[in-house]
Amino acid sequence: MTTTTTTGMMASSSLTATETVESKMFNQEIAEMYDQITATWEDILGWEYLHHGFYDPKVPTPLSDQHSAHIRMIEECLRFAGVPEDWKKKPKSIVDVGCGSGADTMHLARKYGAQCLGINLSPVQVRRAQDLAAARGLADKVSFIVGDALQQPFPDGKFDLVWAMESVDHMPDRKKFVSELARVAAPGGTIIITAWCHRDLSSPEDFLKPEEKKLLDKIRDSTHLPDLCSAADHVKLLQSFSLQDIKVADWSQYVTPFWPAVIRSALSWKRIIPLLRSGWENIKGLFNLQLANEGFRKGVVKYTVITCRKPA
Numbered sequence: 001m002t003t004t005t006t007t008g009m010m011a012s013s014s015l016t017a018t019e020t021v022e023s024k025m026f027n028q029e030i031a032e033m034y035d036q037i038t039a040t041w042e043d044i045l046g047w048e049y050l051h052h053g054f055y056d057p058k059v060p061t062p063l064s065d066q067h068s069a070h071i072r073m074i075e076e077c078l079r080f081a082g083v084p085e086d087w088k089k090k091p092k093s094i095v096d097v098g099c100g101s102g103a104d105t106m107h108l109a110r111k112y113g114a115q116c117l118g119i120n121l122s123p124v125q126v127r128r129a130q131d132l133a134a135a136r137g138l139a140d141k142v143s144f145i146v147g148d149a150l151q152q153p154f155p156d157g158k159f160d161l162v163w164a165m166e167s168v169d170h171m172p173d174r175k176k177f178v179s180e181l182a183r184v185a186a187p188g189g190t191i192i193i194t195a196w197c198h199r200d201l202s203s204p205e206d207f208l209k210p211e212e213k214k215l216l217d218k219i220r221d222s223t224h225l226p227d228l229c230s231a232a233d234h235v236k237l238l239q240s241f242s243l244q245d246i247k248v249a250d251w252s253q254y255v256t257p258f259w260p261a262v263i264r265s266a267l268s269w270k271r272i273i274p275l276l277r278s279g280w281e282n283i284k285g286l287f288n289l290q291l292a293n294e295g296f297r298k299g300v301v302k303y304t305v306i307t308c309r310k311p312a
Helices: 016-047 062-079 101-113 123-135 174-184 210-222 231-240 258-266 269-277 280-297
Strands: 093-095 115-120 142-146 159-165 186-196 245-251 303-311
Touching: 062 101, 062 186, 062 245, 062 258, 062 303, 093 101, 093 174, 093 186, 101 115, 101 123, 101 159, 101 258, 123 142, 142 210, 142 231, 174 186, 174 231, 186 231, 210 280, 231 245, 258 269, 258 280, 280 303
Parallel strands: 093 115, 093 159, 115 142, 159 186
Antiparallel strands: 186 303, 245 303
16 A cells, blocks of 8 residues: 655544444445456456446447547546646646546546546555556656545645546545545646436426436445435535536436446456356446446436536
8 A cells, every 4th residue: 555645734524423434434345345346347348447438329339449438538528628738738736536446547647747646445456556557657657545535635736637537426425525626626726527427307306206216226235326416416516615617518328338338248258257256246246237227228327527627
């Protein structure tokens, strides 16, 4: 485990003792899940990008091109947020919150020549990220630590770009999470979040339909997710922290092909037997794929990209 020492104002916690214990237990569950599944799912996907890809719904994407879809997702998020590439304005310091095995962190470091830091709960993924960075000659540009996104060990205003790819989904306290993203962002810095959301409610709806709630509960329970909220809920949360230039978009149509592609890969003769032998967490993950696929296909689960800027 890599540790780091920082100076300046650090995050403070207002959680009660009970909430702190519950948060630590939840974090441990998340860390253990990713410790157990990372190697298997990297093999299924064929690389260390463990998030959705970005697809043109009108153009079939062969399984062999899934890597390109993952790269497109990163680039489309940066384009959507308007992150500059001009050498005078491009980000010079970046944090990847919930960095997984570090694939996004390294891509951002290469793209911008920036100093990048990844934080993650899983020691296995952090070690994997460190090894990959060293093998790719990026150890001087990127570093990785095991840490809690709700209490990040960084000073205020440290990062020009705060990157949170599908990490908010695992947060038991979204308000605290957004508070931390805003705190560590530099004045004028950009925050990019991608998230699983449930569909926005339409007037006069007050609740999701019972069958939709039942499906979401199955997805949540199977993947260690707290209750999902809507894109509108995320926007209200960002507004409560006076973040500016908030943009939100539903990219569900661009990620839906991801799930059938992963399911085909997992069920291939090359991978199904090793998967079944790799332990219950991975076997359970196989069933979870179909649940997620069903959620996106029925429009109950939405893939949302959100960007905003911290006031200068």
